[in-house]
Amino acid sequence: MLKIEELDTVVSLADQMKSEEGPIVLINLFTVDPADEAALLKAWAHDADFMKAQPGYISTQLHAGIAGSSSYLNYAVWQDVASFRAAFTNPEFLRRINDYPDSAVTRPHLFRKLAVENHCTA
Numbered sequence: 676m677l678k679i680e681e682l683d684t685v686v687s688l689a690d691q692m693k694s695e696e697g698p699i700v701l702i703n704l705f706t707v708d709p710a711d712e713a714a715l716l717k718a719w720a721h722d723a724d725f726m727k728a729q730p731g732y733i734s735t736q737l738h739a740g741i742a743g744s745s746s747y748l749n750y751a752v753w754q755d756v757a758s759f760r761a762a763f764t765n766p767e768f769l770r771r772i773n774d775y776p777d778s779a780v781t782r783p784h785l786f787r788k789l790a791v792e793n794h795c796t797a
Contacts, residue, residue: 677718677775682782691785692763697755698733700786705747708778715747718774725768726751731758756785 681687682704707715719737726732731754740746753759762768775781790797 676777677772678780679772680780680782682784688783688785692756692760694756694785696787697753697757698787699753699756699759700788701749701751701753701759701783702786703749703751703781703783705749705782706780707745707747707776709743709745711776711778712745714776715779718771718776718779719747719749721774722768722771725765725771726762729758729762729765731755732762759785 679688682702705715705719716737723735723737726735733752733754735749735751738748738750740748788797789795
């Protein structure tokens with residue numbers, strides 16, 4: 676079963692899900708025993724299929740660490756926190772957490788884009 680840890684020591688994901696902001700980006704950092712990589716990818720793809728069908732979902736992209744890393748980063752864009760909250764707390768999604776290998780740890784956190792002059796737009 677997937678172990679969930681906080682990415683931020685100041686604000687929890689539960690605190691963030693009380694917000695009503697949007698659009699938002701979910702950054703979800705996974706670590707897994709290298710022997711469980713195939714099982715992690717299978718479980719993640721199964722979850723991604725579910726999320727893709729949820730209202731407010733925009734897109735997702737999974738990234739793998741390089742040079743033998745056992746870290747993965749999921750970047751998912753949502754219309755707003757309310758849509759993410761509804762999908763993340765859906766009983767079907769919560770059931771799917773059991774499909775992850777026991778060595779898998781995830782650290783989800785919600786972000787919003789920032790505008791920084793001469794570098795990026797919000």
